[in-house]
């Protein structure tokens with residue numbers, strides 16, 4: 001028991017003693033007890049009134065003076081107030097440090113509530129999005145930035161991929177917009193200026209496209225002369241023949257690399273999802289690919305089969321799909337040993353249309369799978385070079401699929417085989433009436 005309670009019990013004991021003494025002198029104990037109890041109650045009410053006044057003043061100023069249990073209550077409340085003040089100061093200083101840091105960020109940061117209204121934003125937001133850090137608070141962001149792409153992006157609420165947008169106040173700047181959901185229905189919108197990166201990317205694309213283009217003409221001339229040499233009757237030696245054959249092989253390899261690079265830079269420079277809208281007869285395309293794969297397989301004697309839905313057409317570009325699918329099929333032939341099995345399938349389900357290539361080939365170690373679609377990425381450089389591969393095939397596949405809203409899904413086990421599956425969403429499927437018209 002602490003000293004305040006001891007003091008309080010003493011006080012009660014003293015009052016009871018006074019009642020006892022007075023009743024000894026004048027008799028009538030209960031009346032005296034009632035009187036001292038009323039006095040005790042009045043003292044408590046007096047202290048309660050002090051507490052009430054102090055609370056009204058939000059515990060500011062000096063704490064009221066009292067004794068016993070009330071002294072303890074006033075001391076505890078005083079300490080509680082001190083602690084709260086210290087915590088408040090700490091929070092305020094942390095908040096202002098955080099605000100200083102976010103004001104210094106080059107990226108625009110906007111805190112949005114569940115209705116898409118702006119709760120807070122940093123100064124970069126004014127520079128990149130034209131939103132004022134104080135006047136525009138509480139406004140809906142879509143009322144301030146009336147861009148259809150942004151409206152669509154916010155309404156669809158699929159934020160895995162960033163949105164690329166021209167700055168609403170300066171169309172020479174390109175922004176990358178990301179939205180992160182947090183808390184209960186709160187959103188953080190982050191806009192990054194990617195103008196510089198985009199210019200570099202454009203320069204890289206143009207450089208590759210121009211160099212590839214410039215190399216194509218001299219290479220065609222060299223290949224032409226090599227063909228002439230190969231056909232000429234006045235060849236002196238077998239050795240020379242060999243050299244010409246190898247030079248022709250390398251020349252045609254270079255031609256195919258240049259062709260792939262040109263195709264890639266064309267695919268990259270065109271916008272996403274902009275493949276043309278013709279109805280592609282995939283089954284027919286696959287039947288042709290099956291024949292080509294069988295003739296490529298040649299002496300390897302692989303079992304190549306095709307199972308397909310002849311009625312399943314998709315919207316897209318015939319040539320691009322042919323490049324992508326042939327890459328997958330020829331990879332399966334190249335990376336599956338003699339006697340192996342390769343099965344191609346083209347079917348649909350509730351999730352869309354699927355083209356899959358399954359092989360019983362050499363397989364791919366898991367750590368390489370995520371990087372396969374990078375340009376020039378090969379698992380076993382020696383083996384790929386031997387098979388004539390350059391590592392551009394799957395990069396082309398990725399870009400073609402992106403333009404058809406499709407995704408590449410790869411599963412593989414070393415020594416067991418691989419599955420490369422292209423998943424097209426239902427909206428890419430052409431319905432029968434569309435085909436007829």
Ligand SMILES: Nc1ncnc2c1ncn2[C@@H]1O[C@H](COP(=O)(O)OP(=O)(O)OP(=O)(O)O)[C@@H](O)[C@H]1O
Nearest residue numbers: 331332335363378379380384389390391392393394
């Ligand atoms: N079906 C497969 N089985 C095993 N490995 C594969 C398979 N398909 C692709 N790979 C691996 O992925 C790498 C990248 O394939 P990609 O098609 O991009 O290039 P490539 O076949 O080497 O050359 P190319 O540009 O001529 O297609 C290949 O080098 C190979 O190591």
Ligand SMILES: [Mg+2]
Nearest residue numbers: 327331393394
């Ligand atoms: Mg390939």
